[in-house]
Amino acid sequence: MSGAPIENNEHETGRRSHKMLASTAAANAFQKQFGADLKRRVVDDGEPYAIVQADTPHEIFHAMDIPIVTNQWWAAYISAKQLSGRYFDVMTKHGYPENACKYCSLGLACTLAADPATAPWGGLPKPAVLVARMTCDCIQHVFTQWAAALGSEFFPMEAPAWEHKDPGWFARSRTEWRSVYDPDRIALMVAEMRDLIALLENRTGKRFDEAKFQHLMAQINLQEGMIWEAAQAIGTARPCPVSIAEQMPNTMIPQWHRGSDWAVAHARRFRDEVMTRVDAGLGAAANEKIRLMWIGAGVWHDPGFYQALEETLGAVFVWSMYMPFAGPAYIRDLDGRPMEALASRICGMNEVLHLPPWMNGWMVSEAARCGIDAAIMLMPPDNRLSQSGNKITARSLEDAGVPVLVIDADMVDAKTWDHDAMVATVGRFLHEKRLA
């Protein structure tokens, strides 16, 4: 599902993105320091930690002060270090077919390479546990093998079917989350989280503090509320004050640390900076003419892609899922039931981004809210989960008057990506649609 912006690194096929906001520099600096601190805790100090998927309840770990390495963040880190191609080759040498799902397996590949001299951090040490929701057919197999390779344990969480299908979920997820996400699905995830807490207490010796958890949930509402406020301003402002190249890190980096004092303060700082730019009429591009929507995970190996057509065509990527997702996917009226509210946040996190009617319902609404002229959709060739829902969503957008360009590429595999060719393809599409 979601990916992980980290500090920029020039890549052999990509381009650096340019940044305007002080918040962006601050977020990247924090994340760089966080990476160093996390490495110290996990590698140097040998503190018990967990490897987790992005769509798992990080809040549990934060409330227990257990460090986590998020698989997607780690994959993006590896990718930014220009090691993804090497590790894909490692997987092939280990006998896995080349078309095996890449996004979730880069961390496993790094472990299997067993080459501390070149691995980031020298490679990950043994975690206390690995946690993933079983949202696709491959993830439990990847995590089971990764756990075995690291000598640890895999804690799978169910991703149950969702029979209450509400295309307008995003308008009700804050207040009516019990019915939107199905009470029985919420109850299952709460029971699983209780099991996870028991396991973590057993493995780490740390205790789950309900009061601390409740405070964390309230802080997350505060944080995501400010991000959502900024997202709404970005949707209505002309020109767009902040490109997605800066929306992503300012949303995602605090989201990795959601509920922390720094994350709340950063969300406030970012919101204020966005509002200042809106008030001053400042745009991400000098001459905004075309407002673009990016559908899919970020192309982490080429962050400059998103700004490549700003100067020549005035084409600005004003929307990606990461920032507007903060509102409907994260904010919950707690009503004294923070664990259930958390379950409702997690149990649909992947589904609403990749399955109809949630995906298309939300994206059509978002395109209208943000005045989108055209959408560019990422279609990873070897990943059913990431492909899923794309064609129905593309059709829904086109029916709503938003032309869609589908590009076949992978979010972490730079081998199939050619910056100049991709930029040219988007440019041609915009000309063909008479937008440029």
Place this chain on the structure above:
Amino acid sequence: MIASVGPALPHDLFAASGRYAGPLGWSLDRPMPFAARWMETKFAPWAASILEDWAAGAFDAYEAVVFARADDNAQRLYYYLCELRRQGVLAGPEPLVFDSAQGSRTTSLDRTTAMVRKLAARLDIDDSALDGAIVATNAARAKRAELSRSPKTCLVAGTAPPDRGLHDAIEAQGWHAAGPVLADVWADAGPPVDAGTGDPCAAIGRQLWKSPLGNRAVHDGATKLAAAVAATSASAVVLWYSEDEEAGVWHLPAERKMLDDAGIATLVLTRRPWGRDDDGAAAIGEFLRGVTA
């Protein structure tokens, strides 16, 4: 009548309904323009075939079709069909999803049992019908377990293929071919269900929770393959994985190692088209000509 799509479904419950027509079929060698419009490339071709036929009204005679959450293609197809019905793009029977949870903790067992009860209620099946169906289905299971054995057996493992083309290639070399095609997997009622427990839904839930069927089962692929080799007394194995396979392929290295360690002749074919695989059949012929049973 009702039908099904996918593995690891409650076949005893289907039998108790008295109106189960079996799994839906598919047909691959034809244009599928409707499916191409709505479905992405990484879906298994059978999913595209079912979508195409659904839109053409081929399943209109069914009251409902039950899709397996245990298979990612099947569960995603369920959501696609629900949405296309909602949009009025197609009609046809009511899509239902059976949500089996196969994690090792009791939370997953409880979930699966609850879903058995829910489907039984939806199909208006009572406990006494379920009790009778469990006994009858267990008898059918016992009968099917009487495998024919041959001194010269080659097992087809990996992705369950769409038809017996690979099996035919094996038999053309004078070998007995073992291993299920996809229709067999979907029709597999799984291991026996405890009979006479007084709570048939719970018994079916337990059976499905522990079942090795379905892609969501957390299992050791090499151990599962070793059991299949032992059950069929296979002296050769064709490990055949399709282009769209996402689950079993993660066990390929361990499966190869297990077979190498056991000294079993093995042919590995990956990224194969899930359809007529003439190159694969030719490779099987060449492979088996070099194997001494």
